[in-house]
Amino acid sequence: MSVLVNKNTRLLVQGYTGAQGTFHATQSINYGTTVVGGVTPGKGGNTHLDRPVFNTVADCVKETGANASVIFVPPPFAADSIMEAADAGVELIVCITEGIPVRDMIAVKQFLKERNVRLIGPNCPGIITPNECRIGIMPGHIFKPGNIGVVSRSGTLTYEAVGQLSALGIGQSTCIGIGGDPIIGTTHLDAIQLLNADPDTHAIIMVGEIGGNNEEIAAAWIKENVTKPVIGFIAGQTAPEGRRMGHAGAIVAGGSGKAEDKMAAMEAAGITVCASPAEIGQKVKERLGL
Amino acid sequence: MKIHEYQGKAILARYGVPVPKGKVAFTVEEAEAAAKELGGFVVVKAQIHAGGRGKGGGVKVVKTVEDAVTAARNILGMQLVTHQTGPQGQKVGRLLVEEALPIEKELYLGITLDRASGKNVFMASSEGGMEIEEVAHHTPEKILKEVIEPGIGLSGYQARKMAFGIGIPAGSVNAAAKAMMALAKAYDEIDCSLAEINPFILLKDGRVMALDAKINIDDNAMFRHPEFADLRDLAEEDPLEVEASKFSLNYIKLDGNIACMVNGAGLAMATMDIVKYAGGEPANFLDVGGGANEEQIKNAFRILLSDTAVKAVFINIFGGILRCDILATGVVNAARELGISVPIVIRMEGTNVAEGKKILAESGFNFGVADGMMDGAQQVVRAAQ
Numbered sequence: 037m038s039v040l041v042n043k044n045t046r047l048l049v050q051g052y053t054g055a056q057g058t059f060h061a062t063q064s065i066n067y068g069t070t071v072v073g074g075v076t077p078g079k080g081g082n083t084h085l086d087r088p089v090f091n092t093v094a095d096c097v098k099e100t101g102a103n104a105s106v107i108f109v110p111p112p113f114a115a116d117s118i119m120e121a122a123d124a125g126v127e128l129i130v131c132i133t134e135g136i137p138v139r140d141m142i143a144v145k146q147f148l149k150e151r152n153v154r155l156i157g158p159n160c161p162g163i164i165t166p167n168e169c170r171i172g173i174m175p176g177h178i179f180k181p182g183n184i185g186v187v188s189r190s191g192t193l194t195y196e197a198v199g200q201l202s203a204l205g206i207g208q209s210t211c212i213g214i215g216g217d218p219i220i221g222t223t224h225l226d227a228i229q230l231l232n233a234d235p236d237t238h239a240i241i242m243v244g245e246i247g248g249n250n251e252e253i254a255a256a257w258i259k260e261n262v263t264k265p266v267i268g269f270i271a272g273q274t275a276p277e278g279r280r281m282g283h284a285g286a287i288v289a290g291g292s293g294k295a296e297d298k299m300a301a302m303e304a305a306g307i308t309v310c311a312s313p314a315e316i317g318q319k320v321k322e323r324l325g326l
Numbered sequence: 327m328k329i330h331e332y333q334g335k336a337i338l339a340r341y342g343v344p345v346p347k348g349k350v351a352f353t354v355e356e357a358e359a360a361a362k363e364l365g366g367f368v369v370v371k372a373q374i375h376a377g378g379r380g381k382g383g384g385v386k387v388v389k390t391v392e393d394a395v396t397a398a399r400n401i402l403g404m405q406l407v408t409h410q411t412g413p414q415g416q417k418v419g420r421l422l423v424e425e426a427l428p429i430e431k432e433l434y435l436g437i438t439l440d441r442a443s444g445k446n447v448f449m450a451s452s453e454g455g456m457e458i459e460e461v462a463h464h465t466p467e468k469i470l471k472e473v474i475e476p477g478i479g480l481s482g483y484q485a486r487k488m489a490f491g492i493g494i495p496a497g498s499v500n501a502a503a504k505a506m507m508a509l510a511k512a513y514d515e516i517d518c519s520l521a522e523i524n525p526f527i528l529l530k531d532g533r534v535m536a537l538d539a540k541i542n543i544d545d546n547a548m549f550r551h552p553e554f555a556d557l558r559d560l561a562e563e564d565p566l567e568v569e570a571s572k573f574s575l576n577y578i579k580l581d582g583n584i585a586c587m588v589n590g591a592g593l594a595m596a597t598m599d600i601v602k603y604a605g606g607e608p609a610n611f612l613d614v615g616g617g618a619n620e621e622q623i624k625n626a627f628r629i630l631l632s633d634t635a636v637k638a639v640f641i642n643i644f645g646g647i648l649r650c651d652i653l654a655t656g657v658v659n660a661a662r663e664l665g666i667s668v669p670i671v672i673r674m675e676g677t678n679v680a681e682g683k684k685i686l687a688e689s690g691f692n693f694g695v696a697d698g699m700m701d702g703a704q705q706v707v708r709a710a711q
Binding site for chain 2: 111112135136137138139141142143145146161173174175177178188189190191192193194195196199216218219243245246248249250253269271272273274275276278279281282283284285286289290291311312313314315
């Protein structure tokens with residue numbers, strides 16, 4: 037089992053014929069994901085990667101029955117792409133684009149509230165259920181099917197955690213990269229609620245970083261509701277205040293968003309907090325008694 | 327992007343936020359002319375991006391043109407040290423000369439993003455002129471908040487509620503509310519990521535004004551505002567950071583001696599953390615990005631090594647899109663071209679890692695090759711000692 041994506045997921049790609057869209061659609065197809073087609077306005081009617089290209093998401097959904105979309109569209113147009121997918125009734129929208137203005141995401145967030153859709157990202161590596169469905173830019177070969185759910189704000193730090201797990205022979209149910217922006221569609225809390233409800237997820241890895249207080253919000257919920265082992269790590273313990281550390285959302289400002297506050301909240305919730313990112317896999321092993 | 331107070335005030339004034347009469351001065355002569363024009367009773371304010379300028383001696387109230395000249399001479403060119411600049415301070419290259427005003431009350435206005443709701447929040451406080459974090463910590467009830475509804479903006483009733491709430495007298499409430507709504511409109515239209523007016527002042531004659539303006543603009547929205555590109559002041563930024571930005575490298579200089587080169591922001595932060603955990607001090611944050619090419623790797627290397635404090639380099643790459651063989655080739659070529667004077671420890675994992683390790687082994691350089699992040703961190707800390 038898994039959450040959000042599996043072998044029944046029918047994926048469409050927005051920005052399909054661009055360099056990024058082409059590269060990662062190919063990777064997803066090779067991974068075994070059901071990619072049904074894509075959208076590039078003005079190129080409708082063509083075929084790309086042996087699949088149909090459409091002018092609009094609505095056309096693509098109507099013709100292919102797509103139920104998920106991945107967005108590889110440049111920042112000035114990405115918010116529009118999210119809204120187009122939502123309006124076309126796509127249930128799961130994964131936005132990879134980094135660099136969308138906050139003002140655009142404020143509007144998107146409002147727009148999505150009135151529609152029954154889930155957004156992952158933006159500025160995220162995507163979501164993967166090993167051996168079933170890869171949406172986004174993750175290197176598929178490092179994942180291994182199993183029972184650990186992973187939720188993370190960072191791409192390469194997700195790979196680091198997964199690499200450690202796979203090396204120990206521990207597989208993953210679903211890994212969700214929720215993204216490094218200040219406004220994201222799916223938060224730590226949302227992802228953890230999904231993973232907690234999945235009977236085949238036996239433990240959860242929660243990777244956070246400085247900025248905002250979404251980790252604290254999730255920790256409070258975990259404390260009351262989660263009995264599965266949760267193992268956590270917070271990146272940015274040594275980051276200086278007031279500087280944006282690569283991700284638009286990774287900033288300690290006005291005394292809030294500090295790593296130490298997040299780690300304390302997580303520890304108080306019974307989460308095993310790793311001091312070093314190198315021990316995530318080992319801590320999972322210990323918590324599961326393997 | 328941070329901008330100067332005088333730049334922020336000029337923008338706010340266009341939206342109808344009242345600001346004092348003032349002029350920017352890059353020289354003592356310009357400051358003298360501005361002081362004359364404003365009648366001699368002026369405030370001479372250092373323009374640097376850091377806060378706490380007054381306490382550091384960067385703000386002087388003077389009564390005559392002669393005193394304004396003296397103040398300008400003292401402040402221009404000084405290394406202004408505040409709690410936000412670090413001990414080395416920031417060199418003052420420009421001044422704002424402004425009319426001095428009879429202040430009745432100092433207040434606070436600010437706007438910031440509430441990530442949880444995905445909406446901006448307007449904040450107002452009667453405790454102006456102080457660090458708002460201190461107010462939030464000790465007397466949170468003195469900060470009034472109103473959610474700015476997307477598509478609607480700050481409504482009149484919300485602005486009036488806050489204006490009355492922070493003690494603005496009835497006769498001045500409409501002017502204050504108008505200024506608040508103008509600030510909210512500016513925040514939205516120019517894609518701010520932070521706006522603070524501290525203090526927002528009530529004058530003896532009942533007028534209200536923005537006496538300071540701290541405006542940050544969302545870097546991701548700069549494509550919508552080409553006119554703001556000129557507001558960037560490179561003198562306020564670290565030269566190595568400016569250099570890195572030319573190659574789309576995300577570099578932030580820190581105080582340690584172990585340089586770090588990593589792909590991905592999260593892993594780059596985690597690498598700094600593990601260096602510290604292993605007993606070392608990171609010299610920088612550097613994210614070369616998910617799809618770095620050889621040229622970027624080379625430039626990244628050059629920038630890292632031009633920091634004279636650096637005693638060793640830690641390269642930590644989890645190859646996803648960025649293949650380990652590409653990284654290894656880039657590092658070897660950079661080492662050949664630039665010459666290398668400090669130990670380098672490389673930890674690679676992921677796509678094409680075997681090919682990458684082979685390239686390093688056959689390069690003729692004595693790279694430390696680490697087995698895992700912790701081993702890499704320990705090796706580089708030893709190497710730096």
